[in-house]
Amino acid sequence: MTSALDIVDGEVRELVRRRSLDPVREPDVARRLVEEVVADYQDRAMVSALPALPDPRGTAQSIFDQVAGFGPLQPLLDDPVVEEIWINDPGRVFVARRGRSELTTVILTTAEVADLVERMLRVSGRRLDLSSPFVDAQLKARYINEI
Known part of the structure; x- marks a missing residue:
């Protein structure tokens, strides 16, 4: 249903x-x-x-x-205490708050990760491909605060 x-x-x-x-x-x-x-x-x-x-x-x-916005990550992006977000695996989403790393309760699917990465890269101007399988990008504040 x-x-x-x-x-x-x-x-x-x-x-x-x-x-x-x-x-x-x-x-x-x-x-x-x-x-x-x-x-x-x-x-x-x-x-x-x-x-x-x-x-x-x-x-x-x-x-x-x-x-x-950025789906399940949006509440983390809206949190003024969150300094950084990183995804090591769809079930392992971390944040840094006040300089300390913590595992969040956010669990993504592989498809959600792919969609989020694509959307974030589109606004950041960065790229991800086989020659560069890791990406580190900073979103502009307007994309975080307006969403």
């Missing part, structure tokens, strides 16, 4: 495509779109067999982070 989050995520992504919206360049428009889709879904779920959204606000933030 498809989850409420999956349904809302699919509806948001379809509307982003139809409207040719660039969520990274137009985060305010994207946020309003996500909020409208979540509200519409809640209305429909009350009078149909659609699964309920247990946390509409959290759902909206999660979907916004997926389409306009």
Whole structure:
């Protein structure tokens, strides 16, 4: 059975495509779109067999982070205490806070890592390929704070 989050995520992504919206360049428009889709879904779920959204606000933030940000890493990027994030393995995402390394509870899939790396490299101007299998890049503050 498809989850409420999956349904809302699919509806948001379809509307982003139809409207040719660039969520990274137009985060305010994207946020309003996500909020409208979540509200519409809640209305429909009350009078149909659609699964309920247990946390509409959290759902909206999660979907916004997926389409306009860096998905599961976005809360870490938004945390002003996090100085650095690195991924050693999809299940081993680390951060540095106040100069100390710690393993996070973030667990990614291989596909999510590939997608995140591609999106981050696009805005950083760096590249990753067989001749350079490791990459170290710093995102510009505007990409972190606007998302």
